[in-house]
Amino acid sequence: MTDIVVTGLGITSALGVGADDNCTRLLDGRSGIGPMHILRSKHTHLPVGEVDCTNAELREMLFVEPDAAITRASLIGAAAMREALFSAGLLYKDRSLRVALVSGTTVGGMECSEQFYHDFLFTKEKNDYIELHDCGSSTDMIALAFPGQFDMVTTISTACSSAANALILGYNMLQMNRADVVVVGGSDCLSKFHLNGFKSLMILDDQPCRPFDKNRNGLNLGEGAAYLVLEREETARNRGISPLCVFSGYGNRCDAFHQTATSPDGEGAYLAMTEALRMAGLQPSDIDYVNAHGTGTINNDESEGKALMRVFGDKMPMVSSTKSYTGHTTGASGAVEAVISILALLHDFVPANLNFSEKMDSLTFKPVSKVKIGVELRHVLSNSFGFGGNDSSCIFSKIS
Amino acid sequence: MSIFIQGISQISIQQPLSEEWFDAPVIPHTIMSPSIDPDFGKYFSPMESRRMGVLIKRAIATSMDVMQKTGLNMPDAIIAGTGIGCIEPTEKFLTEMIENDEECLPPAAFSQSTHNTIAAQMALKLNCHGYNCTYAHRGTSFDSALFDAFLQFKLKKIESALVGSYDTMTENYFLMLSKLDYWKSDFCGIQQLRHSKSSGSISGSCSLSMMLSSLPSPQAWCELKDVEMFYRPTILQIKHNLNSILLRNELMLSDVDAVVMGWSGDRDNDDVYYELKEHCFKDVPLLWYKQLFGESFSASAFGTYVASVCLREGRIPKHLFFFPEDFEKVKNKPRNILVYNHFHDRDHSLILLSK
Numbered sequence: 001m002t003d004i005v006v007t008g009l010g011i012t013s014a015l016g017v018g019a020d021d022n023c024t025r026l027l028d029g030r031s032g033i034g035p036m037h038i039l040r041s042k043h044t045h046l047p048v049g050e051v052d053c054t055n056a057e058l059r060e061m062l063f064v065e066p067d068a069a070i071t072r073a074s075l076i077g078a079a080a081m082r083e084a085l086f087s088a089g090l091l092y093k094d095r096s097l098r099v100a101l102v103s104g105t106t107v108g109g110m111e112c113s114e115q116f117y118h119d120f121l122f123t124k125e126k127n128d129y130i131e132l133h134d135c136g137s138s139t140d141m142i143a144l145a146f147p148g149q150f151d152m153v154t155t156i157s158t159a160c161s162s163a164a165n166a167l168i169l170g171y172n173m174l175q176m177n178r179a180d181v182v183v184v185g186g187s188d189c190l191s192k193f194h195l196n197g198f199k200s201l202m203i204l205d206d207q208p209c210r211p212f213d214k215n216r217n218g219l220n221l222g223e224g225a226a227y228l229v230l231e232r233e234e235t236a237r238n239r240g241i242s243p244l245c246v247f248s249g250y251g252n253r254c255d256a257f258h259q260t261a262t263s264p265d266g267e268g269a270y271l272a273m274t275e276a277l278r279m280a281g282l283q284p285s286d287i288d289y290v291n292a293h294g295t296g297t298i299n300n301d302e303s304e305g306k307a308l309m310r311v312f313g314d315k316m317p318m319v320s321s322t323k324s325y326t327g328h329t330t331g332a333s334g335a336v337e338a339v340i341s342i343l344a345l346l347h348d349f350v351p352a353n354l355n356f357s358e359k360m361d362s363l364t365f366k367p368v369s370k371v372k373i374g375v376e377l378r379h380v381l382s383n384s385f386g387f388g389g390n391d392s393s394c395i396f397s398k399i400s
Numbered sequence: 401m402s403i404f405i406q407g408i409s410q411i412s413i414q415q416p417l418s419e420e421w422f423d424a425p426v427i428p429h430t431i432m433s434p435s436i437d438p439d440f441g442k443y444f445s446p447m448e449s450r451r452m453g454v455l456i457k458r459a460i461a462t463s464m465d466v467m468q469k470t471g472l473n474m475p476d477a478i479i480a481g482t483g484i485g486c487i488e489p490t491e492k493f494l495t496e497m498i499e500n501d502e503e504c505l506p507p508a509a510f511s512q513s514t515h516n517t518i519a520a521q522m523a524l525k526l527n528c529h530g531y532n533c534t535y536a537h538r539g540t541s542f543d544s545a546l547f548d549a550f551l552q553f554k555l556k557k558i559e560s561a562l563v564g565s566y567d568t569m570t571e572n573y574f575l576m577l578s579k580l581d582y583w584k585s586d587f588c589g590i591q592q593l594r595h596s597k598s599s600g601s602i603s604g605s606c607s608l609s610m611m612l613s614s615l616p617s618p619q620a621w622c623e624l625k626d627v628e629m630f631y632r633p634t635i636l637q638i639k640h641n642l643n644s645i646l647l648r649n650e651l652m653l654s655d656v657d658a659v660v661m662g663w664s665g666d667r668d669n670d671d672v673y674y675e676l677k678e679h680c681f682k683d684v685p686l687l688w689y690k691q692l693f694g695e696s697f698s699a700s701a702f703g704t705y706v707a708s709v710c711l712r713e714g715r716i717p718k719h720l721f722f723f724p725e726d727f728e729k730v731k732n733k734p735r736n737i738l739v740y741n742h743f744h745d746r747d748h749s750l751i752l753l754s755k
Contacts, residue, residue, distance in 0.1 A: 388520025
């Protein structure tokens with residue numbers, strides 16, 4: 001097995017457009033969660049993590065015509081994609097490279113479908129957004145924004161672990177030499193459909209979320225996109241690009257417990273993390289930092305916390321959930337948090353788990369509540385869990 | 401490592417959980433022909449049955465059926481494809497949200513609405529903790545799922561996998577897509593789908609579950625030799641991809657007994673296949689299947705299915721030839737069949753199956 005390395009990153013989140021802005025705010029401890037400005041829902045009391053750009057601003061930034069049909073999820077995705085391709089020296093592609101795109105989403109075009117649904121059904125004329133409803137079209141629109149860039153494109157939709165699973169397919173494609181470069185990640189915007197869905201499940205906090213806190217009361221939804229450029233170490237060397245880190249292992253396991261709830265002992269999460277460690281050839285004690293899924297719901301943090309205790313025992317690495325900064329970016333969260341984990345690895349800091357005050361009774365550990373700067377990180381693990389028990393973990397390691 | 405298709409089960413326009421269509425197909429007479437459901441009583445209690453949407457029921461029924469027929473009960477991986485996912489609960493929640501102006505919404509429909517509900521429910525039913533993933537990439541959702549499984553077999557990560565594709569068509573979605581000319585407006589029988597000059601096809605639903613394993617067995621239908629996907633290729637790139645897939649598998653084009661293609665009766669869709677015939681497959685018999693199974697985001701799964709049944713049976717029935725005169729050309733039992741699929745000429749896939 002050859003090393004699969006990360007050679008480029010792009011991120012658009014409530015912390016800003018671009019890795020620099022995101023990194024600065026993580027270091028400063030300034031959350032992106034706040035009152036709703038862009039999403040037009042009546043539940044304005046719910047805090048959200050919005051990308052602070054209107055669709056018009058995003059269109060301008062990306063040179064998309066004002067009247068061209070494109071969804072917000074695709075716009076946010078294209079912004080992150082442009083940065084990822086640029087940072088890996090791929091924006092003006094060498095035609096001999098086979099470049100694939102694997103993107104995760106769970107919202108797809110829902111943000112537009114919910115606005116135009118009446119038109120979709122009852123007006124005679126065709127509405128261009130019908131074609132953009134499904135998840136695959138969301139990826140397609142991102143790919144089309146970069147003509148000639150991609151030789152293969154696909155979409156994963158495993159709810160909130162979609163983007164993490166995109167990383168996994170990308171890894172496997174590179175090991176099997178089915179591409180020279182795979183751009184992996186995900187993109188999701190806020191929609192009324194998902195806000196109301198999570199609200200109906202009574203798992204939204206009307207305060208900023210408090211992951212791993214005794215008094216946590218749910219999650220805040222967020223939106224965002226992130227992409228990682230993966231390639232074989234040898235390809236990067238031949239292209240003269242220095243790798244940022246190694247994607248050293250992953251685990252994908254199913255909790256097989258309940259459609260929307262997680263098992264009390266976090267079986268799926270435990271299996272995913274142990275599989276990732278096994279694949280990376282690491283011991284639990286080698287992990288310096290865990291970027292937890294940590295949604296802030298009663299159920300997730302309890303079961304993820306238990307799973308972490310089962311994996312790490314009394315040698316718990318530093319743990320934090322950065323959903324307290326970005327909100328839960330659903331289908332994109334696996335990539336958003338992979339990028340944050342890699343930024344932590346590159347700059348030797350551990351982002352804080354904001355809004356933490358009291359330890360949970362059932363857990364033996366506390367999350368990192370203040371940003372830690374100047375800690376040397378070698379291996380970081382990022383968790384992403386989804387409805388239906390789709391649990392995935394990814395490990396990133398410093399270039400030795 | 402070799403990968404064998406041990407069995408496939410389907411629910412569609414054709415007789416369910418059987419290959420009766422091979423010699424006695426159901427002929428679709430309308431542009432929205434319904435699927436024929438089996439007796440679900442064998443798989444679910446009346447309580448479960450009431451709670452579950454039809455897509456989940458079909459997905460579990462085809463999965464249970466293929467597991468029972470192959471005797472493989474605990475796959476290492478469950479990988480699903482679906483274009484529009486659990487569209488019924490999605491539409492239900494969306495409509496309720498709009499009608500009730502975001503107030504007093506019950507969570508049931510939302511919980512069932514994510515695309516991965518299908519594969520997750522299968523895992524739950526089997527208590528399967530293995531790899532679990534769902535692809536939702538328009539007309540190549542199934543192809544993507546199969547590609548994922550293929551890579552994991554080759555990397556020796558798995559020894560068995562349940563791979564499938566699942567889509568239903570609702571009245572609302574049908575109506576929406578009709579505005580995009582997805583369906584024939586003047587449909588008068590499946591003969592019209594051959595060499596059609598107009599747009600649109602006929603709609604069909606798909607529930608198809610396939611059991612793959614790396615262990616050879618006398619009951620295996622065929623071998624999955626290769627899967628390749630590409631995006632917006634030029635004809636030159638298609639030729640190149642075809643050559644590399646043949647080369648990798650030590651085959652010549654003359655070794656390919658037939659190519660299964662997604663001819664659907666939609667002019668723009670079929671133009672791509674005419675072009676392929678001219679540039680890549682001039683003398684190879686070409687087969688079709690959407691005239692029997694209809695068009696859907698999951699329809700490409702039936703392409704692999706049809707090819708697998710032909711290899712299992714060692715013959716190709718006359719009704720599957722897109723150009724009827726090709727029937728005379730196939731003298732021997734088919735040994736290698738290619739499945740070519742594309743969606744909107746953007747996503748293309750090539751699958752190679754061998755006896």
